Every structure is written in structure tokens, then in C-alpha cells.
Amino acid sequence: MSATLIEQGTQEPGFKRNYLNTDHTIKSWLLTVDHKRIGVLYLIAVTFFFFLGSIAAAMIRYELTSPHGILLSSEVYNKTFSAHGILMVFQFLVVAIPAVLGNFLLPIMIGARDMAFPRLNLLSWYMFMVGGSLILLSFAMGGVDAGWTFYVPLSTISQTQISICLVGIFITGFSSIFTAVNFIATIHKMRAPGMTWFRLPLYVWSHYSTALVILLGTPVVAITLFLVVVERTFGFGVFSAELGGDPVLFQHLFWFYSHPAVYIMILPAFGVISEIITCFSRRPIFGYKFIAFSSLAIAFLGFLVWGHHMFISSQSVFQGVIFSLISFILAVPSAIKVFNWTATMYKGSVHFSTPMLYALGFLGLFIIGGLTGLFLASLDTDVHLTGTYFIVAHFHYVMVGGTILAYLGGIHFWWPKMFGRTYSETWGRLSAIVIFAGFNITFFPQFMVGYLGMPRRYHYYYTEPSWQFYHILSTAGSTVLGVGFLMPAIYLTYSLFKGKPCGPNPWGAKGLEWEHCDSPPITENFAEPILVMDNVYNYDPAADSAKYENEEVDMLGGRS
Amino acid sequence: MAHDTTHDHDLSPGGAHSHHILPQGTIFLVFGALMTLMVITIGAAFLVPEPLHSNTFFMQTLAIGIAVIKAYLVVTYFMGVKMATRLVKIFAIGGFVWFFTLFIMFADYLTRPYEPVPGWENVPSSALPRATVKDPE
Amino acid sequence: MAHAHPAHEGPEVYFQYESLDQQQESYTLGMWAFLVTEVMFFGALFLIYTLYRMKFHEDFFLAHEQLNWKMGGLNTVILLTSSMTVALAVHFAQKGKKAAQLTCLGVTLLCAFGFLVVKTWEYGAKGDHHLYPNWTFSYGHEEGKEHKVKSFWDDTLPQALHIEKKEMHGNPERAKLFFSIYFTLTGLHGLHVVIGIIAITSLMILIWRNSSLITDYVPTELVGLYWHFVDLVWIFLYPLLYLIPR
Numbered sequence: 001m002s003a004t005l006i007e008q009g010t011q012e013p014g015f016k017r018n019y020l021n022t023d024h025t026i027k028s029w030l031l032t033v034d035h036k037r038i039g040v041l042y043l044i045a046v047t048f049f050f051f052l053g054s055i056a057a058a059m060i061r062y063e064l065t066s067p068h069g070i071l072l073s074s075e076v077y078n079k080t081f082s083a084h085g086i087l088m089v090f091q092f093l094v095v096a097i098p099a100v101l102g103n104f105l106l107p108i109m110i111g112a113r114d115m116a117f118p119r120l121n122l123l124s125w126y127m128f129m130v131g132g133s134l135i136l137l138s139f140a141m142g143g144v145d146a147g148w149t150f151y152v153p154l155s156t157i158s159q160t161q162i163s164i165c166l167v168g169i170f171i172t173g174f175s176s177i178f179t180a181v182n183f184i185a186t187i188h189k190m191r192a193p194g195m196t197w198f199r200l201p202l203y204v205w206s207h208y209s210t211a212l213v214i215l216l217g218t219p220v221v222a223i224t225l226f227l228v229v230v231e232r233t234f235g236f237g238v239f240s241a242e243l244g245g246d247p248v249l250f251q252h253l254f255w256f257y258s259h260p261a262v263y264i265m266i267l268p269a270f271g272v273i274s275e276i277i278t279c280f281s282r283r284p285i286f287g288y289k290f291i292a293f294s295s296l297a298i299a300f301l302g303f304l305v306w307g308h309h310m311f312i313s314s315q316s317v318f319q320g321v322i323f324s325l326i327s328f329i330l331a332v333p334s335a336i337k338v339f340n341w342t343a344t345m346y347k348g349s350v351h352f353s354t355p356m357l358y359a360l361g362f363l364g365l366f367i368i369g370g371l372t373g374l375f376l377a378s379l380d381t382d383v384h385l386t387g388t389y390f391i392v393a394h395f396h397y398v399m400v401g402g403t404i405l406a407y408l409g410g411i412h413f414w415w416p417k418m419f420g421r422t423y424s425e426t427w428g429r430l431s432a433i434v435i436f437a438g439f440n441i442t443f444f445p446q447f448m449v450g451y452l453g454m455p456r457r458y459h460y461y462y463t464e465p466s467w468q469f470y471h472i473l474s475t476a477g478s479t480v481l482g483v484g485f486l487m488p489a490i491y492l493t494y495s496l497f498k499g500k501p502c503g504p505n506p507w508g509a510k511g512l513e514w515e516h517c518d519s520p521p522i523t524e525n526f527a528e529p530i531l532v533m534d535n536v537y538n539y540d541p542a543a544d545s546a547k548y549e550n551e552e553v554d555m556l557g558g559r560s
Numbered sequence: 561m562a563h564d565t566t567h568d569h570d571l572s573p574g575g576a577h578s579h580h581i582l583p584q585g586t587i588f589l590v591f592g593a594l595m596t597l598m599v600i601t602i603g604a605a606f607l608v609p610e611p612l613h614s615n616t617f618f619m620q621t622l623a624i625g626i627a628v629i630k631a632y633l634v635v636t637y638f639m640g641v642k643m644a645t646r647l648v649k650i651f652a653i654g655g656f657v658w659f660f661t662l663f664i665m666f667a668d669y670l671t672r673p674y675e676p677v678p679g680w681e682n683v684p685s686s687a688l689p690r691a692t693v694k695d696p697e
Numbered sequence: 698m699a700h701a702h703p704a705h706e707g708p709e710v711y712f713q714y715e716s717l718d719q720q721q722e723s724y725t726l727g728m729w730a731f732l733v734t735e736v737m738f739f740g741a742l743f744l745i746y747t748l749y750r751m752k753f754h755e756d757f758f759l760a761h762e763q764l765n766w767k768m769g770g771l772n773t774v775i776l777l778t779s780s781m782t783v784a785l786a787v788h789f790a791q792k793g794k795k796a797a798q799l800t801c802l803g804v805t806l807l808c809a810f811g812f813l814v815v816k817t818w819e820y821g822a823k824g825d826h827h828l829y830p831n832w833t834f835s836y837g838h839e840e841g842k843e844h845k846v847k848s849f850w851d852d853t854l855p856q857a858l859h860i861e862k863k864e865m866h867g868n869p870e871r872a873k874l875f876f877s878i879y880f881t882l883t884g885l886h887g888l889h890v891v892i893g894i895i896a897i898t899s900l901m902i903l904i905w906r907n908s909s910l911i912t913d914y915v916p917t918e919l920v921g922l923y924w925h926f927v928d929l930v931w932i933f934l935y936p937l938l939y940l941i942p943r
Contacts, residue, residue: 107713116723177734187718188647215730216658219738227745227881235831236877238745243874244753252665303661307668318671358734487876524712558762565777581791582784591781598773600768605940616754619942628931638784639925640918646730655733659740669748 018520028474033118034523041125043351043411046100047489049091049132051387056084060459061442061475067462077459078145079160081190085148090169091132093403094261097268098126098214099179101410102207104418108513108521111530112193116185120178127175133167133505137161147457149258152239152250156231163232165227175417176264180214181206192512194532198292201511201536205292206271209299213260213267217303221257224250226264227379232541247410249314255306265300265399266366267295269406270337271306273359276413277341281348284537287340294333311382319496320379327377334370338363349541351508354428358409361436369394372447390450393443401439408488408555410476415492416506420520421499426492435484441477445470510537581645590637594630601626703780728919732926742885746878746937753874759867760836761874761941763828765810765819769939772815773931779808779901780928783921790914791936795904802901805924809894816887823876826865830876836869856910879938886934896920 019036022028029037063071072080103121107114115121118396138144139390140159146162148154149389155162187208191200232237237243239250252555278285285291307315307323341363350356375381384390409432416422449470454461461467505514516526604622612618636642641652713722750757820835827835865872900920901909910916 116713117727118713120727177731181727181730181734184730185723188726189723190713215734216737219734220662220741223738223741223885230881235828235834236881237830237873238877238881240874243870243877244868246669247748248668249665249745250749252668252742255844256665256741257660304664315668316671319668322667501805580818580923584785584788587781587784587788590784591777592781594777595774598777601936601940604772605766605936605942614943617943623936623940623942624933627933627936631929634780634925634929634932636782638928640787644725648722648725651726651729651733655729655736658733658851659736659743662740662744662748665744666748666841669752 005169005487010037013326015060016518017522018322018518019523020419020520022523026267029266030058031122031533033114033122033473035103035107035115035118035121036418036521038121038125039100039102040100042103042128045125045129045132046092046096049087050096052136053084053087053092054482054485056080060084061478062088063459064471065467065468067460067468069459072459073460075145076143078457079139079143080482081457082144082147083139086135086144086165086169088399089261090172091128091135091147093399094176094266095128095172095179096175096209096265096407097272097404098183098210099274101407101414102183102210102268103179105414106186106204106207107190108517108525109204109511110187110190111185111195111512111516111526111532112190113524113526115182116190121182124175124178124182127171127178131168131170131175132170134171135165138165138168138439145379147462149254150225150228151254152228152247153241155228156239165213166229168268170222170225170229173218173225176214177218180211180218183211184215187211190531192530195530196532198289199532199534199536200292201266201271202274202288204270204293204296206267206274206295206528209295210264210267212296213264213299213302217257217260217264220385221254221261224253236433239486246316247312248313251310252306255309256303260299260302262395262398265403267298269362270295270412272338272410273362276359276409277344277513278537278539279413279507280353280359281345282351282541283344283348284539284540285340285344287336288341288537290336291340294336297333298330301326304533305330305399308377308382311379314387318438324377324379328374328488331370331374331377338367338370347541352427352429354423354432355409355413356481357429357436361432361439362402362405362409364436365397365405367440369397369401372397373447376420385450386447387455389454390449392456392513393450396446398441400443404468405435405439408432409493411488413507414513415495416502417517417519419496419499420501420518421495422502423495423499424491429483429488431487431491434480434487437479438480438482438484442474442481443477445473445477449474472559473541508538580640581641582637582640586637593633597626597630684692705845709749709909717913720831721913724915724919725922728922729862733920735926737869739885742878742882743933743937746882749874750941752935753868753871753914756867756871757875758943759865759939760872761938763823763865764939765822765824765873768815768819768941770937772812773935775815776928776931779805779812782808783924787914787918787921790917799901802897802904804915806894806901808899809897812890813887813894816883816890828876829872830880831867834869834873835874836865836872872936880939882934886927886930889930893920893924895925896923 008198012259019034029041029471032038032041032210059071060077063069063077063080069077103115141161144165145160146158146159149491150162150166187204227236231238231240237245238258239245239247241247276286276289301383304328305323307319307329311320311324321357352360372390376385376391376394412423422517449467450456452467454464454467454470461471502519504517504519506519512526512530512532516528516530518527601623604626605619608619608622635652639652641649644652708717710717710720714723729873747770782801782804786798789795789801823829824833828831897920900911900916902908903916
């Protein structure tokens with residue numbers, strides 16, 4: 001690091017060392033221990049997996065435009081939706097925000113030079129890639145047809161390549177465990193002097209909660225999937241009903257992780273949204289401690305509601321009642337966050353720039369996704385709705401409308417920080433609007449057709465031809481959504497080469513990463529040691545908006 | 561989380577790591593205790609007199625109780641939790657406590673026999689109501 | 698790797714840390730966080746065991762009579778001893794006594810191999826009794842099933858050690874369930890022992906060659922924590938699998 005600083009003066013004027021241009025060899029990227037470079041590696045990897053998962057989604061939507069199916073045989077259809085679910089859940093949603101933005105920003109936000117365990121961080125990227133490769137290998141060898149949930153006994157008797165796929169998921173799971181270990185040690189031990197718990201950005205709080213959930217939940221699903229592999233490979237029968245075992249036990253153990261996994265996906269999104277909304281409203285966040293502790297409350301309560309996936313899986317009615325009740329309670333901390341975000345905007349100086357548009361889209365879609373979740377948490381309506389497209393629409397509203405919109409918002413927010421260049425604001429806003437519109441056209445009809453009774457994972461519905469209308473609407477919307485996703489891919493890539501270089505703080509935002517750190521940051525983040533004196537989010541709506549409009553790089557347009 | 565100080569280790573003078581070292585005598589003492597407890601476990605499994613010996617609950621509680629004491633000794637002394645920072649203590653204890661959340665699953669298995677569905681009292685308790693409903697047509 | 702404090706004498710402080718204390722505490726905390734996941738990893742298996750034990754207690758009791766509590770007890774002694782030697786290794790590492798530290802780690806390694814040898818004997822005997830819970834599984838006392846070939850694991854060694862074979866009682870399907878759980882639990886535990894052997898061996902080589910990766914006692918302590926955890930699992934496995942009360 002000291003060598004870097006000395007060299008800085010000897011270079012041609014205007015040249016600034018940063019983490020991107022210290023070294024350009026492939027080896028320096030593949031053997032890097034710099035958390036920022038690892039974040040970029042993850043960015044490339046998850047974009048790749050997201051692309052593959054989207055192709056599967058497009059095939060599903062195309063198939064469903066006809067009540068008789070037009071493209072895929074039933075076996076291939078099963079494999080297609082399985083591939084979509086597995087790639088999107090395990091290789092994209094669970095890792096997207098923590099591994100890309102979390103890796104990149106967490107040490108900077110707390111004033112550290114790197115993660116606590118940089119080499120472990122690199123190892124988890126490699127494990128992620130090995131796991132992803134095995135999953136893709138299983139698809140190449142013929143595919144997997146048990147869905148992403150791998151319910152036994154289907155997954156133990158299926159003749160497809162489930163074992164390889166499960167080993168891949170197992171390895172990916174341990175990759176995220178190592179990332180979580182790293183986050184926890186980093187947040188606990190690496191904070192700069194003066195960075196107390198209540199001066200941490202809410203982004204860090206939500207990542208801390210996420211890391212706890214990963215730590216406590218992932219090993220359970222790892223061992224469960226491992227048992228399925230053992231049952232397939234060696235013939236052991238822990239879940240086998242023939243031996244007196246209980247297949248429902250698999251569902252218990254699976255959802256013990258996989259419901260909290262929903263919070264692994266959404267909690268980091270909450271963190272991103274907290275940062276964006278407070279920045280573009282120019283107001284300190286409303287109810288900091290409530291948002292911080294509601295993250296922990298969600299992490300805790302999220303472990304106690306898994307049974308609401310099993311209301312019709314012959315678990316006892318008594319336990320169903322308990323789980324239903326706790327699921328309703330879980331809506332409270334989520335609602336606290338939403339109310340606090342809206343209260344933050346009230347009397348703020350709101351700028352409708354690209355990240356803010358994504359964040360507002362998140363708010364709308366997450367509210368719909370969350371409230372329809374309450375229908376599904378009620379015992380009796382769930383009996384009607386579960387296993388239909390209603391549930392598909394619900395979790396897509398939470399996962400796509402929640403996590404992916406927050407992920408894209410975060411990418412747009414921190415893109416100037418990550419690569420030192422700005423993207424086209426016009427295209428950015430357009431993409432946010434197109435994605436929001438396309439998303440709603442895709443998934444809102446699915447609520448309706450699901451309520452009418454269209455079962456999920458079916459591709460024939462010729463007994464009810466009237467449903468074709470909803471499916472065609474949905475497919476049309478998914479085309480719009482696909483265009484919306486392609487737009488950022490194009491203009492963000494373009495901005496890497498042709499974007500206008502920006503200063504350290506193009507948004508006029510608060511926080512260590514904006515105020516004490518170059519864009520892009522230098523290899524060990526800070527030129528000088530950090531001492532935190534201020535409270536977090538000390539925005540002032542009146543003063544800061546004026547200052548912001550005089551900024552040299554005006555990316556944001558006028559005030560609202 | 562009650563850790564308001566960033567580096568709570570700063571309270572201890574730097575370089576004085578000697579207080580972390582577990583004395584040799586303690587190690588041997590703990591080892592002796594562990595071996596004794598193991599002998600007690602095996603002995604109890606065969607030598608407990610009859611009325612108690614066929615009491616499964618008692619025997620199992622005894623065996624697990626001894627195992628918990630052994631685990632306590634290993635975690636506290638060998639794994640150094642006794643001398644560790646408060647944070648490590650929280651994580652160590654938290655891990656073992658969290659294990660018990662898994663046992664919420666027993667709420668399902670223990671309550672399956674009495675499905676409290678009004679109107680279905682005469683149906684055998686193990687059968688789900690749905691399974692016995694006649695088609696209305 | 699760049700270092701913020703290259704002039705520091707003694708243990709090395711890596712570039713991302715401010716002080717040695719911070720570094721050591723981070724490593725310990727990270728290891729404990731990982732052990733929490735290990736607790737949950739085995740925890741799910743213990744849950745499965747408890748559930749089926751409660752449901753099929755009688756059959757599990759009858760099936761467990763096929764296990765040899767003496768062998769399990771021997772392994773308990775071996776693992777407890779190795780746990781003590783690892784604790785001693787950490788003790789000597791903190792005092793900077795390299796020779797004593799290496800000796801203790803070596804004894805631990807021997808114990809680990811000893812454990813695996815005993816385990817192999819047990820597994821071999823189970824194989825000869827057709828107790829692997831796969832397609833070869835056969836449980837009961839039909840006449841035709843008696844094995845004709847004299848086997849080292851099944852006949853020679855047991856006779857030399859005066860171990861008598863137990864009759865097979867109880868429901869064969871529940872017995873298969875029991876042995877599924879038995880092999881999964883002990884197999885995963887054995888896998889952890891193998892990983893521990895790899896870790897201890899690497900550590901010993903690095904210490905032996907004065908590697909720049911080992912600058913203080915922390916690596917030994919981390920390997921020690923892992924090894925104690927392996928011991929911890931066995932402390933519960935032994936009474937649960939080998940000493941099921943009637």
C-alpha cells in the first residue's frame with residue numbers, strides 16, 4: 001500500500017491509482033484477495049447465472065402461451081422450471097446482494113482496509129463457481145426434474161441427475177457460509193475507531209442479520225440435501241416411508257433453511273433501500289433503531305415460520321395454527337421498515353434519479369408481495385391458493401420485485417463508486433420504469449389465474465382455455481421485463497468505457513464510502529486512517545439539496 | 561448486541577497474552593474428569609440396579625446429562641471459552657442454544673395424534689379429515 | 698501481500714488489521730462462527746435421530762445391540778486423549794515450545810489414525826453381517842443367510858478378542874432405518890476426523906518448516922478448536938448410538 005502511495009506522485013498528471021488499474025493481468029484477478037475485486041468477480045458470475053436462469057424463464061413463459069403447450073415435452077418442461085428455480089435461487093438471489101455489493105461495500109462502510117479473512121473470501125468465490133459448474137454440469141447431463149425444492153420421495157426416485165446438482169448446491173451453500181463467517185468477523189472486529197454499532201449504516205445492520213441467518217440455517221439444508229444424495233447413491237433410507245421414515249421430515253428440514261433463505265434474499269435488499277431512500281430524500285433515516293432492530297427481529301422470527309409452506313403437507317393442524325400466527329407477527333417488522341422509509345421521504349427533498357426510481361418500485365412491489373403473503377399465511381385461504389400460480393406470483397413479487405429491484409437499484413447507486421464512471425441517467429430512468437411496468441404485466445395476471453385455480457408447474461391447461469388470456473398477458477409482460485433487464489446490461493457496460501468520469505461523491509451522499517474514499521477506491525480503500533466522529537445519515541434537506549444542485553457532475557436532474 | 565466499544569480488547573494491556581494460557585495442570589485435571597465421566601457412562605449403562613435400569617427416561621437422562629457435563633468441560637476449558645472474550649462466549653453459547661430451535665419440529669410430531677378438528681371426533685385420530693371425506697356428488 | 702506494519706517484531710499482523718489483538722480475536726471469532734454452523738450441521742442429524750428414536754424406541758434398542766460398545770468406548774478413550782494432547786499443543790504453542798508442541802500434535806495424529814482403524818474394524822464387521830443399509834442389507838436369523846466364508850473381520854479377530862456375535866431381533870425395516878442413521882452420523886463424523894488429520898498434518902509440516910504462515914499460536918488454536926468439536930460430537934454420539942437403554 002505504501003508503495004502505491006509513493007508511485008502515485010510519479011505517474012503522469014491526472015492518473016490515479018485505484019483497485020482496478022493496479023494490475024491488469026488475469027492472474028491478478030483470479031488470485032486477488034481484494035474484497036472489491038472479489039465483489040466484481042461475483043458481479044460477473046451472478047450476471048452469468050442470472051442470464052441462464054432468465055433463458056429458462058423465457059422458455060417457460062413461451063410454453064404457457066398455449067393451453068396445449070407448444071415448445072417443450074412434459075419432461076423437458078419439468079427440467080426447465082427446475083433449472084430456472086435452482087439457478088435463480090441458489091446461484092443468483094441468495095448471493096446477489098451480499099456477495100456483490102456486500103463484499104464491495106461492507107469493509108468500506110465500516111472503515112476497514114479489507115475483510116477480516118481475505119483469502120477465505122476468495123475461496124468462497126471459487127466454491128461458488130465450483131458449485132455453479134456442478135449444477136450446470138447436471139443440466140448438461142440431462143437435467144433435474146424435481147423442482148428447486150427437491151421434495152422426497154420424488155427426488156430420491158427420480159432418474160435425472162439430481163445427485164450432481166445437489167452436490168453443487170451443497171458446495172454453493174458452504175460458499176455462502178464462509179462469506180457469512182467473514183461478514184460477522186468483519187462487522188464485529190474490523191470497525192474503524194469511533195464506528196459504534198449505532199453509527200453503522202443500516203446496510204451493515206441488514207448484512208449482519210443476513211450473515212446470522214446464513215450461519216444458522218444453511219448447514220441444516222446442506223445436511224438435508226446431503227441425506228438425499230446418500231439415499232440416492234448408497235440406498236440409505238432416512239426419509240424413506242418404506243422403512244418407517246417420514247418424508248414430511250425432509251420438508252421440515254428443507255424449509256427450516258429455505259424459509260429463512262427468503263430473508264437471506266430480502267434483508268440485504270432492505271439495507272440497500274435504506275441507503276438509497278435516505279440519500280435521495282436528503283433526510284436522516286426515520287427511526288434508525290427501529291429499522292436496525294427490525295432486521296434482527298426478521299432474522300430471528302424468520303426461523304420460526306417455516307411450517308407455513310407445509311399447511312397441506314400433513315403436518316399437524318395445531319402446528320399449522322402456531323406457524324400461521326407467527327407468520328402474521330412477522331409482517332410487523334417488515335411493515336415497520338416500509339413505514340419508516342415512507343416517513344423518511346416525508347418533507348424530504350426527493351430526487352427521482354435512477355436508484356430512487358428502483359427503490360420506489362421496490363416499495364410498491366414489496367408491499368403487494370408482502371400483503372399477498374398474508375393471504376397465504378392464513379390457514380384456510382392457503383388451502384385454496386397453495387400450489388397455484390397465486391403463490392408463484394406472490395414469491396416473484398417478493399423475490400424479483402423486492403430483491404432484484406433493490407439489487408439493480410444498489411448497482412445503479414454504487415456503480416459510480418465501483419467503476420468511477422457515470423451511466424446515462426435517461427436510459428437508467430427508462431429502464432427502471434420499463435422493468436416496473438413489465439414486472440407488473442408479467443406477474444399480476446398470475447395472481448388472477450392462480451386464484452382461478454391454475455396449478456403451478458403444469459404446462460397444459462386445455463380444460464380451461466379461458467386462462468390463455470392471462471398467460472398471454474403474462475408472457476407479453478415478461479418480454480417487456482426481459483427488455484428492461486437487457487437495458488442496464490447494455491448501458492452499464494457502455495458506461496464502463498465511455499461513461500463520464502465522476503468524482504468521489506456524485507450523489508452528494510453521506511457515508512464513509514462517499515466521503516472518504518475515491519471513485520473507484522484505492523486498493524486498501526482509504527488513503528488516511530479513518531476516525532468516525534459523525535452520526536450516520538446526517539443529511540439536511542435544506543442545505544444539502546442546494547449544495548447538490550451546484551455539483552459539477554449533475555446526474556440527477558432537478559428537484560421534485 | 562451490547563458492544564458499544566469498537567475494540568473491547570483495548571481494555572487489556574497490549575502484549576499480555578499470558579492470561580490466555582490454560583495451565584498444564586488444568587488440562588490434566590479436565591482430562592481425568594472426562595475419563596472418569598466416560599467410565600461412569602458405561603458403568604451406568606450396565607450396573608444401575610433394576611427398577612431404575614428399565615426406566616428408559618431415567619437412563620437416557622443420565623447418559624445425556626453426563627454427556628452434557630463432558631461437553632461443558634471440553635467447551636469451557638479445552639476450547640478456552642472460559643478465558644475468551646464476551647463476544648466469543650455469546651457465539652459459543654448461542655450456537656448450542658440455537659440447536660434447540662430445530663426441536664420446534666416436535667410440535668408437529670407430538671400433536672399429530674390429536675387433530676383438533678370439530679365434527680371429526682369419531683374419525684380415527686391418525687387419519688387426516690380430508691382423507692375420509694366422501695365426495696359430495 | 699502488503700503489510701501495514703512491516704517493522705513489527707514477533708507475530709505478523711496482516712495488512713487488514715490494526716493490531717495483533719484484533720487479528721487474533723477475529724480469527725477466534727471466525728472459527729467459532731464456523732463451529733456454530735457445524736453445530737447446526739450435526740444438529741439436524743441429531744434431531745432426525747431423536748425423532749425416530751422416540752417413534753421406534755424398541756426397534757432401535759434391538760438394532761443397537763449389533764453395535765459393539767467396547768469398540769465405541771475404545772474410540773471414546775482415543776478421542777478424549779487426542780483432545781487433551783491438542784489442548785497441550787495449544788498450551789505449548791502459546792509458550793513457544795516448538796518441540797513439545799510438535800510432539801503433542803503428533804500424538805493427536807496417532808490417536809486420529811487409531812480412531813479410524815477402530816472405525817474401519819467396526820464398519821468391516823457390519824459389512825460381514827450384511828448391515829450396510831443398502832441393497833445388501835439383510836437383517837434377521839434365517840438359516841440360509843449364514844455366511845460360509847471365514848472372514849478376518851467377522852470371525853478371526855472377534856474370536857481373538859472374545860467378542861460374541863449378537864442375535865438379530867426386531868423389525869428389519871426399522872433396523873435399516875437405524876443403520877442408515879448410524880452410518881450417516883458416524884460416517885460424517887469420520888469425514889470430519891479425516892479433515893482433521895489433513896489439517897493437523899498440514900499444520901505440523903508448516904510448523905516443522907518454519908513457514909511464514911505460522912507466526913503465532915493462533916493456527917494451532919484454530920485447528921485445536923476444530924478437533925475439540927470433533928471430540929464433542931463423539932461425546933454425544935457414543936451414548937446415543939452404542940448405549941441405548943432398554
